[in-house]
Amino acid sequence: MTENPTEHHVISTRDEYLDAVAALEGGVGPIGIDAERASGFTYSQRAYLIQIYRRDAGTFLFDPPAIGDFSELNAALADAVWILHAASQDLACLREVGLDPVRIFDTELAARLLGMPRVGLGTVVEELLGIHLAKEHSAANWSTRPLPEAWLVYAALDVELLPDLFDKMVPMLAESQKTELAEQEFQAVLAKEAKPPRTDPWRKLSGLHSLRGQRNLAVARELWLARDALAQQLDVAPGRLVPDASLVAAARVGPSNKQALANLREFSGRATRTEIDRWWNAISTGLTTSNLPDARVNGDTLPPPRAWAERNPDADLRYKAARTAIATLSEALAIPTENILTPDFLRRVCWAPPAGEDAESIAATLSELGARPWQIEATAQLIADAFVDARQTTPDEVDPAS
Structure with a gap:
């Protein structure tokens, strides 16, 4: 924890930054890291505060606009596991300043894979560590200068508890035989490419x-x-x-x-x-202007499933059968359906299935869409079997509420 919890200092000079780099490099174990933006207040999605905690080093609060480049810190922490909560939300702004982890542990994703009903950081901390974590400053304008002390206390505590969560969750994943699943999910978050800018x-x-x-x-x-x-x-x-x-x-x-x-x-x-x-x-x-936009844009967006029964009845039957099978698997594994397989992937393979509709071709399609190996192994045969059931079902036999 921070040595003086009543006074937090924001590092904004080059000399202070380099001293912090040396201290963190000499710390032990994984690091807890978080970033605060000013979403809803500023146009940019840059980080306005970066917090890092490492055992035997302490807690450090950095002012990214003042420091600029964090490449020395990135090099110093390259071999450490970086613990984040909902990493996909922070990776872009961290990479913008030169912080690009090699290995991560995402406590939100881990909570999902462990079947926790609520996966917000405050809820996970309270359930696993017995500590109430107030979140009253999560939507604050972090571009404010100077940052109020109460905000800094909140920001520091967010990262100081992450290594303790890591220590709790690693054996829980192992006991539930989900360690490999988690590793694949974490790697997928790291490897995911940024969405291209929208055309319009x-x-x-x-x-x-x-x-x-x-x-x-x-x-x-x-x-x-x-x-x-x-x-x-x-x-x-x-x-x-x-x-x-x-x-x-x-x-x-x-x-x-x-x-x-x-x-x-x-x-x-x-x-x-x-x-x-x-x-x-x-x-x-x-x-x-003579440059009038099209009233409708033809993209690759599928129609909503509620319209499938009329527009593509066979796809509707496939989707309802496959969704039911995935829901059953979700209960058995205690993993949310959306984490077992991205809902859009399931809809796409049901709307336009590969030739043959067998497990092998479905697996190939899911892989092309971006499904992880564990997801493909768990669902390809399940979906293929569901498609067989769908071919033997008439629309009148399907529950309208499904």
Whole structure:
């Protein structure tokens, strides 16, 4: 634990950073590491605080914007296991500053594989260590400077307990014969590539589905692009400048002039009046452009399963049979269904199964989709058997509630 729990120091100078690197390199065992961002407050997803704890070294709180590059620390800790909770949430911002682990232990994933009903850090700590961990600062604006002492206490405790969780969970995984499963899951998190940027990111506007017509969509697109450019320039979360609902309302009405836009009751937000010229220029562009967006985008997204019975009855039967088989396996292994097999993988193999629909071809398809070896071994034959059952079932025999 921290030597003085009532006073936490944030490391922000090069000399302090190098001293911390030396201390952590001389520590013992795995490290507990966490990062705090300012999601919902800033445009960037960078880390604004990085906490690390290692036994015989202590707890260190780093200011990433001030330090910049952490390559020396990464080299010093290359041989250690890095313990994180929900690693997929933090790896990108850690890698951004040069912290790229070789081996991880994800306590959230471990909790899922162990069948714990709730896997939040506070719940897992309380159940396994008997310690109540307050989470009141998890959604704070960590770009704040200076950081309040109460926030630093919270941040330090998050990592100081991770090695103790590790000590509890490693034998639990071994006893339940899930060590190899966990290793494959941890490696998959490390190896997962970042999603490519969306082709039309403006289409993620909340409420966009309520707009009718390509011209309205063009106005929404131009408003989104204008807001995104300003948000990036100011490093402010876009929704804090102008809410999605305001952009969609303006796109729906299509005001005829700047004053009409300013008078639009639904067009509100901290930047609606100060940047009125920006928004009006965006609307004008949307109202006059010849580059009109398609009303619908054809992607590789499958229709929702509730529509399968009408659109692809055979796929519907396959999916319901396979999902039931996976649910049974989930109970037997005490692992959530979504961790036994990614739901999208199951839907895809059911919607368009490989030729033959046998276990070998299903295994190959699951592998191409990204399923782990243990998942394929556990589910390929199960799915193939479910497909056989589905071929022998008529739609009238399927429970509508399933």
